[in-house]
Amino acid sequence: MTAVYSTRVVAVGGRSGTVRSDDGLLDLSLALPTNLGGKGNATNPEQLFAAGYAACFENAVIHVTRTKADKIGDDDIEVAATVGMEPNDNKGFSLTVAMEVTIAGVDQATAEAIVKQAHAVCPYSNAVRGNIDVAFQVKTR
Secondary structure, eight states: OOOSOOOOEEEESGGGSEEEETTSSOEEEBOOOGGGTSOOOSBOHHHHHHHHHHHHHHHHHHHHHTTSSSOOOGGGEEEEEEEEEEEOTTSSEEEEEEEEEEESSSOHHHHHHHHHHHHHHOHHHHHHTTTSOEEEEEEEO
């Protein structure tokens, strides 16, 4: 199967280093958060993962409604992703994910059905399925 899109990002220096995409559009410093003993003066991998997942999931919502009467536009949805890190049984760490999805113009039952469908097609959701439990809170406005 051929990828419909791929990108390459190089990380140097771990949590106190940098990340840079081959095209230079992403070029960021990284820092350990202050509550983990770091300087906290730059972004971190968890923030980058949360940003990517939120944006990708929002697009998955738009995708699953594209051919439906309840079509969702870009401005009709907001996704807030909270990514946490917790110790695991292997003396390492695991991620936690909570998604707060707000959709305008539909009732609660419709919003929940849309989010369930989006979770089935979103590439990030498919990547973490079976590894990270994703908690959803669905709201309407």
